Amino acid sequence: MSGEDPYDVASSSDRAFWADAVADTIEARDPEDPIVVKGGVSPSGVPHIGHFNEILRGYFVAEALRERGHEVTQVFTADDRDALRKIPRTLADLEGNVVGLGEVDAGALGRNLGKPYTSIPDPFGCCDSYGEHFTTLLERHAEAVGVPVDFVSNTERYEAGDFDSVVAHVLEHADEAREVLSAYQDKVDDEYVPFVPQCSECGILTEGVTDVDLDAGTVSYVCTDREAGDDTIEGCGHEGTATFREGKLPWRFEWPAQWQILGVDVEPFGKDHAEGSWPSGEDIAENVLGIEPPVGMVYEWFTLEGDALSSSAGNIVTVDEVLDLLEPEVFRYFFAKEPLKQRDFSIENLDQLVDEFDRFERVYFGEVDATEEEVERAERAYPMVVDEPREERIRIPYTFAAVLGMTEDPDLREQIARKEGHIPEDAPEWAIEEALARVERAREWARRTGNEFDYELKRTEIPDADFDAATEAALDELASFVDAGHDGEEIQGEIYETAKRHDIEIGDFFAAGYRLFFDDDEGPQLGPFLAKLDRDFVVARLRREQ
């Protein structure tokens, strides 16, 4: 039984980039083009960044193979005939806005437990079903991340009859099926039937199969109660028959069946599958279906802010939200890293990820010193991470972009960035535009995390402030100093001097400045910041006139 160890596929080679190691394994099998890379999830609720392991790990493998001249298709199954097992805490509309259950008809959802996602009405009423709603959302996110993926609806495949022959084969060889699966699941006994019909009356997926008629291509069933976690889903007692298109294979069989139908050559999967579904899937593929299983590779789960991604615990972030904070290429870069390392995705420390990406980019263009290993990896992976390598591209350091975000004036942002040398004289217009787009993202990051960059220049209206006479006099003097024309360092020094002359605590005087400009107690380094603003405004504000 079994091929390569899915833990070794991406790591045991001298390849600098793991996707090449996977591609090596696939090529060693001499597959026919097009090579099919698959992934898949149940559209059970709000898609989050964890789901993108399933898409992006496959994407890098696909790209590695394309670079070697293969034709590659990346497919993604929406496992939408799976049953809704528990009501999610939150949902999201098609724009990605996450909403609580209270805002939709939660009661209606509760009556649909045990039914396939595609048999449940869309709580938002905009798609044909619950399953289609969340699949659509995932498709949109995949598009936003820039990964070309063919989405496949499991339900549609069952309805179109694509699964017919596999279902017939499995039922015809039910003895082998039981024997193989029983090595992995204790509950499999002589009565086990590897098909789950959907009740024509109440719509739930029921396990009460009473008879199989291979010639007619149907199963008979009684709609019986079914356990789902701690709950029991009540069957309606209906006795009926279902065709092979009116139900589904149990997951352990469905996965290998998908491999057969779609001709899958490689599939990345999460570590939850590694010890259970994968070995049984390989076994079933070889010894029940008689096909060669794809190359499998395991990826580790990552945490969000140190904790498991969990929609019920509220610890999730969607792709939409993340793309408000960083460029798609930075997001893709995160998934280009070693798949087996357990790592954290931290919005709090997002600047680190962006910095790392910026360095990665500069390594590719040979602009910074790097180890041989880094260079090799960048040369291979960078072109897959960005849409198109362009050397003139400009990256404003993320935290500096956050500083620029303190002012809303786009011209001022550009002007400051130029003065600080982050935008070269001869930079092309497109590069400037892209570089400054990061300012909005960094601003959003500062706002979202409420971190030390979350200050907003109060330009249009002067904040409420009440200063004592000494402070007012000092501010007036500082205004005159600024009016006379000095650079940032001089202004910064003068703030200290002015405070001393008026016998004001240094910290208090800075606080007065932050109050006037940011309506806050703290802010960026004041002197250099003020020097970058237009002088008339700064002088007037220091004089509390505007």
Added chain:
RNA sequence: GGGCCGGUAGCUCAGUCUGGCAGAGCGACGGCCUCUUAAGCCGUCGGUCAGGGGUUCAAAUCCCUUCCGGCCCGCCA
């Protein structure tokens, strides 16, 4: 209880497959600068490679073992 993955500087991680000087970025600290205030430049510090044992001339790397975090071994996916 059994199996599997991960643990390397304060943080984020390379390096482990194939044993050969302990690495990078960020942060911190110091300086550039009469300055407790965050952006630039230069520099410095920073390590029980989770702990212990073994093999070896040589171990982050190989073997055994313990600890910590997570996954699987019921159902489901």
